[in-house]
Amino acid sequence: MKFGYxxxxxxxxxxxxxxxxxxxxxxxxxxxxxxxxGELETGAxxxxxxxxxxxxxxxNGQYQKVNPNAAPLGVELAFVTDDxxxxxxxxxxxxxxxxxxxxxxxxxxxxxxxxDKDGSLIELCSPMGA
Numbered sequence: 821m822k823f824g825y826x827x828x829x830x831x832x833x834x835x836x837x838x839x840x841x842x843x844x845x846x847x848x849x850x851x852x853x854x855x856x857x858g859e860l861e862t863g864a865x866x867x868x869x870x871x872x873x874x875x876x877x878x879x880n881g882q883y884q885k886v887n888p889n890a891a892p893l894g895v896e897l898a899f900v901t902d903d904x905x906x907x908x909x910x911x912x913x914x915x916x917x918x919x920x921x922x923x924x925x926x927x928x929x930x931x932x933x934x935x936d937k938d939g940s941l942i943e944l945c946s947p948m949g950a
Contacts, residue, residue, distance in 0.1 A: 825866035888939030
């Protein structure tokens with residue numbers, strides 16, 4: 821068994837792919853002609869997005885949609901960068917909701933938090949042991 825990918829269900833897959841390019845620099849790896857599924861170039865593990873229509877179909881409507889007006893779900897996407905402050909500023913300039921500005925953690929990382937336009941929680945962090 822290996823971890824293959826994460827799928828986040830969103831309002832608009834094309835808009836989300838565009839936001840992640842502008843906010844974090846990720847290129848689109850794949851977008852299905854239906855616009856209901858897309859993937860980003862994120863390295864070994866794929867970050868993908870599916871439409872709520874796809875989520876309803878796959879899960880019989882039995883899942884909790886992320887709501888940008890409610891508290892974040894207990895899941896985060898973590899993006900590792902050597903320059904957390906610049907990544908945070910770029911994400912916020914692209915429309916990410918600022919949650920916590922970059923801060924030094926006791927274990928040696930610099931960590932910041934934002935939410936994307938659909939409300940998913942994103943951690944921006946320096947590499948461990950850097």
